[in-house]
Amino acid sequence: MEQTFPSLGACLKAARLAHPWTQTELAEQACIDGDTISRYETGEYAPSVRVIEDVTVALGTELLFGGVEWRFGEFERRGVLEPGFRDVSACLADARRATGWGLRRLSIEGRISKAVICRYEQAVFEPQLHTIERVVVALDINLHLTGTRWFWSPKD
Numbered sequence: 001m002e003q004t005f006p007s008l009g010a011c012l013k014a015a016r017l018a019h020p021w022t023q024t025e026l027a028e029q030a031c032i033d034g035d036t037i038s039r040y041e042t043g044e045y046a047p048s049v050r051v052i053e054d055v056t057v058a059l060g061t062e063l064l065f066g067g068v069e070w071r072f073g074e075f076e077r078r079g080v081l082e083p084g085f086r087d088v089s090a091c092l093a094d095a096r097r098a099t100g101w102g103l104r105r106l107s108i109e110g111r112i113s114k115a116v117i118c119r120y121e122q123a124v125f126e127p128q129l130h131t132i133e134r135v136v137v138a139l140d141i142n143l144h145l146t147g148t149r150w151f152w153s154p155k156d
Contacts, residue, residue: 004069008052008129011070013041015059018072029058046129049088053148063145066155067137091143091150092135093121099139099154110138 005011016026016037023041027034032051039045040055047055056063056072064071085091096106096117107114112134120127127135136143144151 004071006069007043008047008063008065008070009041009043011063011072012037012047012055015056015061015072016041019059021059026055026058030054049126049129049132052129052145056145057147065133065136065143067133067140067142085150086148087123087126088132088143088145088150089120089123089127091152092127092132095139095141095152096121096135099141101139106135106138110134 003014005014016023019026021029023037024034026032027037030037030051031054036045040047040051052063059072061072062074085094096103101109103114103117106112106117110117112131116127116131119125120131132143140155142153142155144153
């Protein structure tokens with residue numbers, strides 16, 4: 001049975017324990033401080049996109065965020081648009097355009113300022129985890145991370 005997790009931290013912890021690695025071992029593999037891994041797992045800190053990528057590569061797993069929960073493992077990527085994106089900003093921008101949403105609608109539905117949406121879509125800065133989660137929920141899509149490639153797909 002597939003497990004789902006209410007937060008990215010809980011999902012990363014379960015993926016680490018499935019390996020089975022200690023926080024220190026994962027930290028060494030992902031080139032992150034061991035205390036920081038603990039803070040991610042407990043939700044004290046939210047990891048950056050780059051850290052999420054480094055951890056999933058170190059664990060050799062895939063992540064899937066479906067708007068309500070996080071999952072790890074290997075997923076059938078039915079409906080996923082290939083070849084994927086090197087950064088999450090381009091992936092989310094493509095999903096917004098493909099679903100026909102304008103900046104105003106996403107700003108209202110996702111409770112994100114248009115300026116923030118424009119800045120991450122133009123790669124001025126990397127979106128924060130809570131912004132990514134809001135966009136996924138608003139657009140009603142699945143967001144996949146495989147290695148360092150980001151994919152999106154419509155919900156089933």
